Amino acid sequence: MFKKFSVLFCSLLIAVVLSGCARKLIVAEVLQQPEGGKIYTKCNIWYTDPVDIYCVNYQSGKMIPLGTEVEIVDATAGKVIFKDMAGKEYQINIDEELMMIPSSYYIAQIFTLKNLEEQTKGISPTVKNKILRGIVTPKMTKKEVILTYGTPPAFRTPSQQNSTWVYFINRDTTKRIVFRGKKVKTILKFGDE
Numbered sequence: 001m002f003k004k005f006s007v008l009f010c011s012l013l014i015a016v017v018l019s020g021c022a023r024k025l026i027v028a029e030v031l032q033q034p035e036g037g038k039i040y041t042k043c044n045i046w047y048t049d050p051v052d053i054y055c056v057n058y059q060s061g062k063m064i065p066l067g068t069e070v071e072i073v074d075a076t077a078g079k080v081i082f083k084d085m086a087g088k089e090y091q092i093n094i095d096e097e098l099m100m101i102p103s104s105y106y107i108a109q110i111f112t113l114k115n116l117e118e119q120t121k122g123i124s125p126t127v128k129n130k131i132l133r134g135i136v137t138p139k140m141t142k143k144e145v146i147l148t149y150g151t152p153p154a155f156r157t158p159s160q161q162n163s164t165w166v167y168f169i170n171r172d173t174t175k176r177i178v179f180r181g182k183k184v185k186t187i188l189k190f191g192d193e
Helices: 002-020 103-110 127-134 142-149
Strands: 039-042 046-047 063-064 069-074 079-084 089-093 164-170 173-180 183-191
Touching: 046 089, 069 103, 127 142, 142 173, 164 183
Parallel strands: none
Antiparallel strands: 039 069, 046 063, 069 079, 079 089, 164 173, 173 183
């Protein structure tokens, strides 16, 4: 009996210790970063507290613009810490269960090896200016919406083939981007702001 209890207790203790240790992610590996390659934001990232950014990318507060060069400080299954080139540190807290994707996939949705010019190649200066200001307007393409707002959260937009994508302004307010074909037809806002 004592032996069974000891084995059970040790197993439980190991499980608790291991669950408290978030698995480390190597962002350079996730992005297939070549030696000496740089990392940039793949979309605009909003925040009210730079060290407590929620992975849903609430569109309120200040914004880290698309194409900002960053340095990854640390990444685990629950967070990614990075600095911009001015040295300001940011932390995005990743809720894998809510986002319905592993942290490595999420990281690949918000960081890239392509600089701003590469990401916006072929986009008109007028639309590029809107993207960098965080504004989506009718007639923008799906690619331009993703550059502006990021990949829509899968728990509200399970497929990018959907004709409506849902984004969050805050916890209680959503913005729905309605497409006709591959271009924005209209933008609807629901909830309290």
